[in-house]
Amino acid sequence: MPDHQDFLTLTPLGGYGEIGMNCTIWSTATTSVLVDCGLMFPDDYLLGIDVVIPQFDHILRQKEKVRGIVLTHGHEDHIGALPWLMPWLHVPIYGSRFTMALVEHKLREANLLDRSELVVVEPGQRLALGDMVFNFFPVCHSIIEGFGLGVETPVGRVVHTGDFKLDPNPIDGHSTDLDAFRRFSDEGVQLLLSDSTNIERDGHSLGEREIRDTFDGIFRDATGRVVVTLFSSHIQRIQEVFDIAAKYGRKVAVSGRSLLNNIDIARDLGFMRVPSGVYMDPQDMPALPDNEIVLLVTGSQGEPLSALSRITRGEHRSLAIKEGDTVIMSSRFIPGNARAITRLINDMYRLGAEVYYENFRNIHASGHAYREELRTMLETVRPRFFVPVHGEYRHLVKHCRLAHECGIPQEHTIILEDGDPLTLLPEGIRKEPRINLETVLVDGKGVGDVGSSVLKERQILGGEGMVVVFLVLDEQIWEILHGPDIVSKGFIFEAHYNHVLEDAKCIVLDILENMSPGDLEKLQDRIRSTLRRFFRKVLERDPVVLPVITMV
Amino acid sequence: MPDHQDFLTLTPLGGYGEIGMNCTIWSTATTSVLVDCGLMFPDDYLLGIDVVIPQFDHILRQKEKVRGIVLTHGHEDHIGALPWLMPWLHVPIYGSRFTMALVEHKLREANLLDRSELVVVEPGQRLALGDMVFNFFPVCHSIIEGFGLGVETPVGRVVHTGDFKLDPNPIDGHSTDLDAFRRFSDEGVQLLLSDSTNIERDGHSLGEREIRDTFDGIFRDATGRVVVTLFSSHIQRIQEVFDIAAKYGRKVAVSGRSLLNNIDIARDLGFMRVPSGVYMDPQDMPALPDNEIVLLVTGSQGEPLSALSRITRGEHRSLAIKEGDTVIMSSRFIPGNARAITRLINDMYRLGAEVYYENFRNIHASGHAYREELRTMLETVRPRFFVPVHGEYRHLVKHCRLAHECGIPQEHTIILEDGDPLTLLPEGIRKEPRINLETVLVDGKGVGDVGSSVLKERQILGGEGMVVVFLVLDEQIWEILHGPDIVSKGFIFEAHYNHVLEDAKCIVLDILENMSPGDLEKLQDRIRSTLRRFFRKVLERDPVVLPVITMV
Incomplete structure (x- = not known):
């Protein structure tokens, strides 16, 4: 780690x-800031x-520096990972109004709200944290109120x-403020x-x-009900659904906790305008003709x-998919x-819906820039170094x-993976030795107590099941004195394969003898x-x- | 089921x-024929x-009718399911030369070859089985020597x-004989x-x-080694790899049992021509410069x-992915x-390969017709009834x-699902009541002994693990007398969470008291x-x- 010298280390x-x-730590000699604190949904092989x-x-080892x-x-x-960090780190959290509202909801559910300080920042605001200054640029993404960051650091702009x-050609000004990026970059990044x-998609995103x-x-063409599903944080697209519903004289019934919740938050903050009388409770639906329902x-x-x-399996309180429904899966x-x-799609077709x-x-647009948009960003910022x-x-x-x-020399582009710190110095850039970093698996309330050995056991249990053999022996x-008895779980139908388990008992007796x-x-x-x-x-x-085996 | 009347039932x-x-049973009053006998690879939720x-x-209930x-x-x-049927059904199996060679290999591995009669049929051949006559039309697919069937039945052509x-514009005449379909259909299907x-893909397949x-x-452009992977039964494309390798002065080393096996079979039968000296053992590779290797x-x-x-994980006897490799995944x-x-792709990039x-x-062409090709087939055959x-x-x-x-009226198109028999009669068509049909799960040597209750147990075991509590009680x-002891598998690291298991023991003592x-x-x-x-x-x-709990 550099000493008596300006630097910025990204970890x-x-x-x-x-x-x-x-999740990245930005550290200077005096200051650390954590940028984002997300979770990941597990791959299938991470059973349970x-x-x-x-x-x-x-980050916890440098607590006193964290601003x-x-x-x-x-x-x-x-x-998403804030609930697991906030109990241990008491620092303010900064973000846009909508982001902060979602964080507030999340931390309230985790009973962590009272000990957290949430600070709303506005686009264009300059936020000084220690010896770094953060600037916030509006960006267009599949959620409203996203920010890009322009950071003034002791070793220059990042x-x-x-x-x-x-x-x-955005709707309602939900666009990326490329000019803000350009103005910030004009002083050299x-x-x-x-x-x-x-990056693998050519051209421009939809x-x-x-x-x-x-x-x-x-x-316009649907003669029955229209059913729409999408990512529940995509407020902009949800707004479009309400607008189009209103245009065609349809009411919108919403079902699903995360959608209800996000719509509530967005309406409270004024990010959504729901035409009056359009938003209704699923319970009231039966009273309306199908072509007035979304x-x-x-x-x-x-x-x-x-x-x-x-609603496709017929297990919903008040709703069910039926013949004539038009379903839009926008994701x-x-x-x-x-x-x-x-x-799910096949089941909806079985019920007579069109999907x-x-x-x-x-039917869906990605929230991430395609290749030519990424090129535009590179050409706008014209950085000295580049890290994807x-x-x-x-x-x-x-x-x-x-x-x-785009003209950035090969030795100025650096691929980092998790745990690879990178230090920016006035004279250049330097990769630091990889730090020891393991991802943490959360299973229920257990954090990090499920590791590879437990997962390995789960894999075998899940794929092959378990056989418990128990017997009581006279210690002398x-x-x-009792047994051997055999119980299996997830192994075979015991009724069909009784002979196998009987043979197994004989084997145990043989071993004992x-x-x-x-x-x-x-x-x-x-x-x-x-x-x-034997098995x-x-x-x-x-x-x-x-x-x-029990000895008595 | 109809009586004293001509019919064809498809089950x-x-x-x-x-x-x-x-897998479909074709039955007339006197004859049953099984068309295809395939397996399916399980969905992820079918653990193990x-x-x-x-x-x-x-089919086994009508054994005496099966021809x-x-x-x-x-x-x-x-x-793929033949090894599970052949022990119970002694009838000849018919198919193309290449199909029969694969079946022969499969049945030999299952020790079922001596009791099976394999009969090669040629395109154009008329095969009478009871009161049905099967005609075989060459079709283009992602495996060589596929057939479409034209069947003369007591109730007309199918x-x-x-x-x-x-x-x-096929290579080497690997094309669908649409004329054969047309000639057969000219007498009315x-x-x-x-x-x-x-069907969901518009236009024509590649x-x-x-x-x-x-x-x-x-x-042509690769300067290092070229690594190709594809479906190992795609003999035609494998041939192309050998041809292009020869053109660019490269030798081909093959690794993987199913590829070696299929190439052997195809060469033996004359379906592949490998230019001399091109096909070599992976062991010999190091002696060649990279740009002469496939x-x-x-x-x-x-x-x-x-x-x-x-070879990507570095666990192969003689091969490893390295910087400069060009990998083609053609599937x-x-x-x-x-x-x-x-x-896997990311790991290859980490090793410096281009993928x-x-x-x-x-990079890959589907073996199945796209929408416009399906239209051509419908227009060629012009059937009275249609079942997709x-x-x-x-x-x-x-x-x-x-x-x-294509002009087939709605009431003449019928959607069948597994277990829905359909009967064709001189005067029309009739759906029969659904038969009771469950798919059979194969786990190791167990066939059908793993059902939904065992799978449910596996799901819980795999996701949550298992806790065994044992104690020995005096019966009176x-x-x-002993315990309670607790052992867990796939649950938690016992070392970290010993207190939870200790608390659990106290709970058991409480209950007993x-x-x-x-x-x-x-x-x-x-x-x-x-x-x-508690957990x-x-x-x-x-x-x-x-x-x-054991009583002594």
């Missing part, structure tokens, strides 16, 4: 080389894990785009950090206006407990959810290549290994075998 | 309303299940397209069954020639044990595999709509429910709790 705790869990969060040890947490926007992958896109999510036109056409529901990822899944399918989503989804033109963020490794590689095309002479008393551990080992071999042979399965 | 055992596990196969009860099994082509979703596409996989051109361009490997779906995954990403595949995959233009096959429910709906566009006075002796089942229930409540409260987890 990525998450979001570099992966999409999700964005609810969410994944960054390891905070590194605040700056949030770029309110998506879960940028704010720009962080946040998650952004350029919508050249040392380093640019830029969103890499869609504008929200196109989506609105698509919706308008579908609403259902706005959660569940765009096929989540089994979401409103859309429940990207996250790959891990593809099978659940297509199952417009990903494969329909202009918010992407998987291949995205970072390709974003660096784009930077090279190792005579069986051929062992001299005394070594309990050896007995357990032998039961385990012999039964595993592999007769069933080609390898369950967890747990021998429970 | 779909698999592949209708789902993609995979194709290896493959899914159709329930064969229905044979007709296979359209050699993909697993058309032949056409089954098999899996097909129309490649108007009662019913058409047609592949629905790509031709194999375009893929070859893409490969040629990548090979690695052809299995693993296009990111399978962790495949060659590509192993569609099956949705359930998307995360594994993108992880061309799905997002690269013309080989698709999820939404595909079947949309394929019926296309048939309506319910005094504890407050119960009068006698009712063992009640004691077990109470331990189970109290501990589950939910302190950890928000809900493991399987298994009380094991």
